[in-house]
Amino acid sequence: MTATRSQAIVVPAGAAEIVDLPAGGAFTLLADASHTAGALGANRLTLGKGRDGARPHFHALSTELFYVLAGEMEFLLGHEKATVSAGGLVVVPPRLPHAFGAAPGAEAAVLAVLTPGVERFGYFRRLGRIQHGLESFDGLLPEQDRYDVHFVDGDGWQSMRGTR
Template sequence: MSHPDPELVQVRSLADHPVVDAGTNALRMVAPGAVTAGRFGLVEYRLGPRASGAAPHYHQTFSESFYVLSGEVTLYAAGRWQPYRPGDFALAPEFGVHGFRNDSDEPASFLILFTPGIARERFFAEMAEMRRSGRRPGPEEMTAFYARHDQVMVEE
């Protein structure tokens, strides 16, 4: 019987995954798919007070799970927006329509776990750059952007 290899365990310090500032929101790629060999990706997301996050959408090739750390996050699930508080968990499987925002006057933070660990960090980096630069792509460019990142937007 072989013994487990202690070298397989990976530890990332806070400096290994800096915050990406997106205006009133910020995110940290805690464990991108590149680090987990595509098993999963983990993002810490921070929403400022009364901040928008993601309009209702779904993904065809990966699931997202949400775990609220602090504040109150309003998630779109089962066809309606509802508040989630610290310790609450939600799973949006493939084709499960979901979204998130902060409707409260306090900041909120939560984790997003996506499986498998696709290169989702590219999506977040591009979105942050658009917000930071103030660039407002037209509908055709946004449709192509979402298609590149397996994000299908839906009407509420």
């Protein structure tokens, strides 16, 4: 499923790789940068009730778009909190620290698109292993440049979410 800039890619329903997460969540890996000639990367994330999706981080190179497909999501955008329901859209510019998760008591599904694309399927696979306790989060820290995911202090997010 690799395309040049002049070719389309099609990911049929059920054809994408799924990375299971605890509490009924999952990453559905739709398109990586190599599939889109670097134009974008796309995945679908489902989260169980109140589950975190990502701790605070920023992307140095890419803009990230989130379209909430179902349920309700909480986002930390810089120092501001936003709650977004199904049908809502969030666009995060490069270098803006952000975090997100399902709202308390709610499940959620979100389409995430990163542009320009960065090879990140390996990152999502590792997150799945981390979530299941098979790998340490600290192992991701040396990979921040590779995946363009730069982690920042999470105390504000944890306080906002009541997980601190």
